[in-house]
Amino acid sequence: MIEFWLAAGLLLLVALSFLLIPVLRGRRAQQEEDRTALNVALYQERVAELQAEQDEGVLSSAQMDSGRAEAARELLADTEGAEPLRVSRLGKPLPIFAAVLVPVLGLGLYLHFGASDKVELTREFSRAPTSMEDMTQRLERAVAAQPDSPEGLYFLGRTYMTQDRPADAAKMFERTLALAGRQPELLGQLAQARYFASGKQWSPELQALTDEALKADPKEVTSLGLLGIAAFEGERYQQAIDYWQRLLELLPADDASRSALEGGIKRASEKLLASGGKVETAPAVADKGEVRLKVRVELGAELKARVKPDDSVFIFARASSGPPMPLAAKRLTVADLPVEVELSDADAMMPQLKLSNFPEVQLVARISRAGQPTKGEWVGRSKPLANTTKAQQQLTIDSPEQ
The missing domain is CATH 1.10.287 (Helix Hairpins)
Structure with missing residues (x-):
C-alpha cells in the first residue's frame, strides 16, 4: 500500500x-x-x-x-x-x-x-500463510471484503469447524445457504455445526436438515456421518452401524478417516451385542467407479498480450447442482497453456466432495493474478456435463470475471 x-x-x-x-x-x-x-x-x-x-x-x-x-x-x-498585457485572467x-x-x-x-481493502487483501493472499490463525484472519477479511462470495463463506465455516468454533461455523453456513441455495452438502455442514454448537443435542430441526440433504443426494457424506454419531449417542447402535457403513463404502481405500470410521463401527457392534442385539449387515452401495474428466485449456487470442507468464491458472470441476466449492482442481500458470489435464477423485479438494458423488458437473478455468482460486480476472466455463463423460472437453479462457 x-x-x-x-x-x-x-x-x-x-x-x-x-x-x-x-x-x-x-x-x-x-x-x-x-x-x-x-x-x-x-x-x-x-x-x-x-x-x-x-x-x-x-x-x-x-x-x-x-x-x-x-x-x-x-x-x-x-x-x-x-509580457504583453492580458485581456483577462x-x-x-x-x-x-x-x-x-x-x-x-x-x-x-x-x-x-475505492477498494484499498481488496488491494491489500490481494497482496496478502499472494504470500503463503504462516499459521492457521493467519489463514483464518485472511479468510475473515476476504469475507468482509466480498460478503456475497459463497465460496469464501463456506471455506471460512470449514475453518471454524477445524478450530472447534461450531457456532461461528453455523453462521457462515447459513449465509452460504442463502447465497448458493439449499445444496445437500451445505445442509449437511449446517446440521453438523448446529449439532456440535448445541452440545451434541439432537433435535427435529437437525433431523429435517439431514433428511432434506439425503433426499437430494443419498450419498451426502456429512449427513451420513452426523446421523451415525447421533444414533450412537442415542444408543441406536444398529442405525449408527448402517449410516457409517454407507459412508465407509463411499470413501476411497486410502482415505485417512477410514480407520476412525471402522473403529466406530466396531464399537457400535460391540455395544449392540452386549445389549443382547444382533448386528445386521446393511446392503452394499453399488460402486460407480472413479470419475475421470479430460480437458484441454487454452488462452484466448485477445488475452495473450494482457496476461503474465507467472499468473496463476486454476482448472477445476464443480457440481452443477451442489456446493459452490470445487470438487477437483489443479493449479498451473499461464506459461503452461495450452495444456491438457485430467480431473479425478484423486484431485478432490475435500474427501467428502468427490466428482463421483455428483452426476452433473461444470468445468471452469480461471486466471488469477493474486493466486486466489475463488476470484480472478478472466475465466472460461463449459456447459454442464455428466461426470461419466469420456470425450476430452475444450475450454478457452476469454471472458472477464464478473
Whole structure:
C-alpha cells in the first residue's frame, strides 16, 4: 500500500501544478503590468511638464519635440521585454480553492468507491500463510471484503469447524445457504455445526436438515456421518452401524478417516451385542467407479498480450447442482497453456466432495493474478456435463470475471 500512496501523491502533485503554476505566473505578470503602468504615468507627467514649459515660453517647439522624443525612448527602454498585457485572467481565489478541493474530493471519492481493502487483501493472499490463525484472519477479511462470495463463506465455516468454533461455523453456513441455495452438502455442514454448537443435542430441526440433504443426494457424506454419531449417542447402535457403513463404502481405500470410521463401527457392534442385539449387515452401495474428466485449456487470442507468464491458472470441476466449492482442481500458470489435464477423485479438494458423488458437473478455468482460486480476472466455463463423460472437453479462457 505504501507504493500505491506514493504514486497517488505524485499524481496529485502533478495535478496541483496545473492549477498553481498559472497563479504564480499571474503574480509575476501582475508585477510587470504594475511597473509598466508606473512608467506610462511618469511619461505622461514628463510630457505635461514639457508642455507647461513651452506654454511659458521657456522651450521652443524644436526643444519640445526633442524632449517628448527623449521621454518616449525612456518609456520604451523601461517596458522592453515585459509580457504583453492580458485581456483577462482567472481570478486568484478560484484556482486556490480548486487546489484545495481536488485532493479532498479525490480522497473522499476513493474512500467511498475505492477498494484499498481488496488491494491489500490481494497482496496478502499472494504470500503463503504462516499459521492457521493467519489463514483464518485472511479468510475473515476476504469475507468482509466480498460478503456475497459463497465460496469464501463456506471455506471460512470449514475453518471454524477445524478450530472447534461450531457456532461461528453455523453462521457462515447459513449465509452460504442463502447465497448458493439449499445444496445437500451445505445442509449437511449446517446440521453438523448446529449439532456440535448445541452440545451434541439432537433435535427435529437437525433431523429435517439431514433428511432434506439425503433426499437430494443419498450419498451426502456429512449427513451420513452426523446421523451415525447421533444414533450412537442415542444408543441406536444398529442405525449408527448402517449410516457409517454407507459412508465407509463411499470413501476411497486410502482415505485417512477410514480407520476412525471402522473403529466406530466396531464399537457400535460391540455395544449392540452386549445389549443382547444382533448386528445386521446393511446392503452394499453399488460402486460407480472413479470419475475421470479430460480437458484441454487454452488462452484466448485477445488475452495473450494482457496476461503474465507467472499468473496463476486454476482448472477445476464443480457440481452443477451442489456446493459452490470445487470438487477437483489443479493449479498451473499461464506459461503452461495450452495444456491438457485430467480431473479425478484423486484431485478432490475435500474427501467428502468427490466428482463421483455428483452426476452433473461444470468445468471452469480461471486466471488469477493474486493466486486466489475463488476470484480472478478472466475465466472460461463449459456447459454442464455428466461426470461419466469420456470425450476430452475444450475450454478457452476469454471472458472477464464478473
